[in-house]
Amino acid sequence: MGRHRGKYAAEFQCVIKSCDDSGFCGAKRTIYHQAGKAASTSNLVTHVRDMAKKCDFHMLALAAIERNSSKFVEVGGEQVKVFNFSESFEHHVDLLWLRTIGLSFNTTTKDEFRDYVRGFEPRAAFPHSQTIYRLAVCVLELQKTERLERTSRLIKVYVGKACVGLQLDMWTDTSTHTAFAAITQTTIEDPGEELDAEYAQLFLRSEILDFDVFPLCAKTGPNIRTWFARVLERNNLPYSAISGVTPDGAADGHCALNMIPEISEKVDTCILHSMQRGVLYSIGLAGKVSKNPDCRELLKRHNRVVTLFNQSLAFGKSIRTAQEAAKIYTMQAAVSVLMGASAEHAAITRKLKQERMEGENGTLAVQTRWPHSL
The missing domain is CATH 3.30.420 (Nucleotidyltransferase; domain 5)
Structure with missing residues (x-):
């Protein structure tokens, strides 16, 4: 084991069986790691993935690696790679839409929607809920800025109208x-x-x-x-x-x-x-x-x-x-309501009756008492 750019370096040899019955693969790859940290096996995994395209034994080994890796999940009986943040950006937008606008209960119970969710949710590397909240705040601020600019232009066009x-x-x-x-x-x-x-x-x-x-x-x-x-x-x-x-x-x-x-x-x-x-x-x-x-x-x-x-x-x-x-x-406004008398309404009624007095003899056109049945 030697030193390489401030890290520990070790050389490993592939011992996976070769497809041509010549023994082991024998390919050598250098792996780097720091003291107290796990060794990075990306070089070795890259070799196994490249050889899996043309060797059945390397393909079986790759399947075993993916089965035990946190970077892969099983979807529909198949091992698929978990998206990183940039790769799952579209799914972040979908999730943000679900969180901010929401869906009706009927929509969420449909088989098509459930299949859609199952298709992307296990693979997408969703961030912490606080990050989701910040994403929503950013989108809200962008929408507000765009709305203010657009409304300001509209007000200038109408010149104060x-x-x-x-x-x-x-x-x-x-x-x-x-x-x-x-x-x-x-x-x-x-x-x-x-x-x-x-x-x-x-x-x-x-x-x-x-x-x-x-x-x-x-x-x-x-x-x-x-x-x-x-x-x-x-x-x-x-x-x-x-x-x-x-x-x-x-x-x-x-x-x-x-x-x-x-x-x-x-x-x-x-x-x-x-x-x-x-x-x-x-x-x-x-x-x-x-x-x-x-x-x-x-x-x-x-x-x-x-x-x-x-x-x-x-x-x-x-x-x-x-x-x-x-x-x-x-x-007249309450003809369909059966009501009793009160001081306020009686005063209003008396005032209205005075305004509706007709004839030289002051004959009233309406009843002189509050009707209990209209």
């Missing part, structure tokens, strides 16, 4: 009343010159800007407003570039957007949600005095709407003002 649409989606855990919110940005992409003008069409691109959780409290609306404004600031979105904001009908979301003067006039709820909220507001006027069991059940499911209505005087006043301006009277 509105060109970005936003949507505020909210949903609530009914057991804990914790609110979840997400902001989605939608822009129109240029289809390019390669499309025929006759078949030109708009390409919409929607992306999630941010997501947050809001525990139940008396200031959920202001908290959402502050978060919404910070998200716009972080994404370099001026209020002038926003064409409109579409909330999904949640009371807290509407309350938050109406607290931002720059976009309060750009809030546009879909017709379905507007009708839904109109019904809920009407039921909210009935409050706890409702004697209709179906109405009570509806109030229980949408208690945040009624709670917000009862807690915020300005919120309730704006609803009543809008109803009066549109000549939608309290009794």
Whole structure:
């Protein structure tokens, strides 16, 4: 044994039987190793792999080496080499996609998907979970940078005009009343010159800007407003570039957007949600005095709407003002609800009745008492 470049060197001779019945192979290979560390047998294994292509005995020896090597795994009864990081990069991308986007249960139970996973997972050298997390963070940062640059170019093209649409989606855990919110940005992409003008069409691109959780409290609306404004600031979105904001009908979301003067006039709820909220507001006027069991059940499911209505005087006043301006009277708005009287609703009713007095003798066009059955 001698010295070679600061390492110990040893010469080994192959003793695998030769295919030509001339005895042993006899090929010599030099193996290097450091003190206290295992010897590197790559030179010897390379010789066995090269000879396995033309010698059956070397092929059997190679199979035995791979069977006991950590660099090989058995897939479908066959020994295959484990990929290193660069070789398994495509599988890292696949795994990252599975982790960040996820798959539905139906997809994961399909035989095709299971075969696909079995085909690459044993061979891919997946890094530590922390590395997977860092990969996801890197991809997220790259996506954010690309989105900011693209949106900035779009804003410059429109020269301060509105060109970005936003949507505020909210949903609530009914057991804990914790609110979840997400902001989605939608822009129109240029289809390019390669499309025929006759078949030109708009390409919409929607992306999630941010997501947050809001525990139940008396200031959920202001908290959402502050978060919404910070998200716009972080994404370099001026209020002038926003064409409109579409909330999904949640009371807290509407309350938050109406607290931002720059976009309060750009809030546009879909017709379905507007009708839904109109019904809920009407039921909210009935409050706890409702004697209709179906109405009570509806109030229980949408208690945040009624709670917000009862807690915020300005919120309730704006609803009543809008109803009066549109000549939608309290009794008309709740004709299908069996309700009892309360001081507030009785006062509203008296005011509305005074406005509807007709004739020289002051004849009322409606009943003079609150109806218990409409």
